[in-house]
Amino acid sequence: MKPKYSRVLLKLSGEMLSGGQGMGIDFPAVMNICEAVKKCHEMGVKIGIVVGGGNFWRGRSSGKMDRTRADHMGMLATVINALALADALEQLEVPVRVQTAIAMQQIAEPYIRNKAMAHLDNGRVVIFGCGTGNPFFTTDTAAALRAAEINAKIILKATNVDGVYDKDPKQNPDAVKFDYLTYSEVLSRDLKVMDATAASLCKDNHIPILVFNLSNPGNIVAAVCGETIGTLVKED
8 A cells, every 4th residue: 555645644532542431541442543553654654643632631511610721731631642642652663752832841842843843754753742732722723733834735633433424423314424525615514524723724724634433543544545535625
């Protein structure tokens, strides 16, 4: 198999690291994901990863807590997940670095764009923690931002559904799956691909988004190789 994309940004939700348990980290599930990342790495693909923290903390569910503080707690949750991914990749002998948007130098490197680029060019996987480093922005927006900064050719958004539907397929058996969408359709129809800020950022920077199911981690390899899976969002 040959990769279609030479440089990608893989967006993982925190829930995907919980192995279906909803909370915490399931290390066999993490290892399965990282084995697929390793296969892409061995094909010469430059890989950046942004991971959410929903398996530990969801700030929007924090009730009366101050939003800024709740979001900071969510950023810390993403670092836990980033370190778990890094550990699994190191066990698989894949060179990796964790960079965080909020400095915590005893744990990880601070995010510096040029340093991230150098790591990628030297064959290291780079995992970006703490989202954008700012409250009120999601890790989807962080993925779009980092993808633009590292010149990624595509964002691979691995989820628990097999693409984008016109309505929630879990609640509506008649939901229709899209194979292709434009950014304008995503924004005008308020489809839940990414939040509007992330989708607009991808549109402005001409970065396609592929939404696919991670129940089979091998789909990461298939996505990198350009196979027809999930839903592709691209320019109008």
